[in-house]
Amino acid sequence: MNSPTGAFFALVRRDVRLAYRRRGEILHPLMFFVVAVSLFVLATDPDPLFLRKIAAASLWVAALFATLLTLDSMFRQDFADDFLAQLLLSPHPAAVLVLAKVFAHWLVSGAPLLIAAPLFAAMLNLPWHACPELLLSLLLGTPAMSLLGALGSALTLAARHSGALLALLVLPLYIPILIFGSGAVRAAISGLDAGGEMAWLGAILLLALALTPAGIVAALRVSLH
C-alpha cells in the first residue's frame, strides 16, 4: 500500500465498496439509460427501418446523459467530509489518486452501460454485426467522458448548486466523443469500416488520460482553497 500502485488499487477498492454499500444508486444511471432510450423510440416513428437510422444516435446520447447524471456525485461526498483534502495531502502523486477515483467511478457508472447496451441495441433494431463496434466505441468513449466529467465535477465543487452548470461546462467538451462514437456505430450499421472513428476515440481517450488528471488535481486544489 506504500507504492502509488498500491494506493491506486486501495482507493479503487474503497470507492467500489462504498458504491456497493449503496447498490440502489448504482442502478440509477442504468435505469436512466433504459428510460432515455425508450423515450427516443416513443418520441419518433417506431418503424424498424427508421429506428435503425437513429439507433446509434439515441444509444450514444442516452449513454452521454447517463454519464452526466452521475458526475456530480464523483467528488461531492468526499469533499463534504474532507476526505478529498486528506487525499491531496497524501505523499502519493495526486494525479494517480484522482485517476483511481475516476476509474472507480467508471466501473460503477460507465461499465454497466456496456452490459445494457446490446439489449437496447436489439430493441432499436440495430443489426447484430454492428454490436462489437457499439461496445468498443462505448468502451473507449465512456472512460473519456468520465475523465472530462471529473474535470467539470471538480470545477463546480465550490459552486453552490452545480446541476445545470455542470452540464453546461461538460457537454461542449463531450461533442467530439459523441460525434466519433455514434459515427463509428453508424459506419458499422451501414457495413463500412469504423477503424478511423475508433482510432479517434482511442486518441481522445489517451489524450484525456494524459492531460485531465493534472487539470482535475488543479481544479480540486482551487475548489478546496
Add this chain to the structure above:
Amino acid sequence: MSAPHSSQPKRPVSERTRRHQFGAPAHCYQFAAQWAKWFGGGALLLFLVGAYGGLAVAPADYQMGHSYRILYVHAPAAWMSMFAYAVMAAGAAGGLIWHLKLGDALARACAPVGAAFTVGALVSGALWGKPTWGAYWVWDARLTSELVLLFLFFGYSALANAIEERRTASSAAAILALAGLVNLPIIHYSVEWWNTLHQPASVGKFGKPDIAIQMLIPLLIMFAAFKLYFFAAVLNRMRCELLISERRTKWVRALLHG
C-alpha cells in the same frame, strides 16, 4: 485578497519595481482608459472607411450578387470570436499560473465580448445562408464548431459567476478555458470531417488570396476595425473587472469616494 497596491511606490524605484508597477492594477486602470479611447476612435474611423469600401466601392460578386457583402461583417466577427477565445485563454493561463490579477481580469473581460462576436458571426452567417444555401441554419462543420465556441464562452461566464469567492471562481474558470482550448481544435476537426458545406476561407495566411483586390482591401480594413473595437471593448470591461476585484484597496476607495 492580497495586500493593497498603492500607486506611489515607497521603495526606491528599481527596474523590478517599475515593471511591477506597470502590471499593477491601479496603473493598468489608468492606462486602459487612455488606450481604450484611442482604440475605440480608430475602430470607428476604420469601420466607416471599410463599410463604405465594402458597400459602395467593391464590385458585386458574379455568383452571389450583392448578398456577399455580408462578408464584411461576417468574416471579421468570426475571426475575432476565435481570437477572443485565444486572448481569454492566455489571460486565464496568466491568472492561473502566475497569479496575475490582470490575467484574470483580461479573461473575464474577454468572455462576454467574445460571446458577442460569436453571436454576430452566427447571426450574420444565418442571414447570409438564407439567400445562398436556402436555409438559415445547416448542421455544417463551421457553424457547429462556432456554436460550440459560443457554449464554451457561456460555460466560462457561468462558472466565473457561479462561485462566490472571486479568486476561486477566476481560477476554476481559467482551468475550464484551458480545457476548452485543448478541445477546440478537436471539435473543429471532428465536425469538419463529420459534415461540411461552408466554403473554405478565401484569405489564408499563406499564398495569394483568391478574392479580387477591390473586395479584399475593404475586408482587411474591416478586420482591423473589428480588432481595434475588440481591444477597446476588452480594455473598458477590464477596468470594471479591476474595480470589482480591487474594491477593497486604497486606490479604488480613493477613486470612488473622491
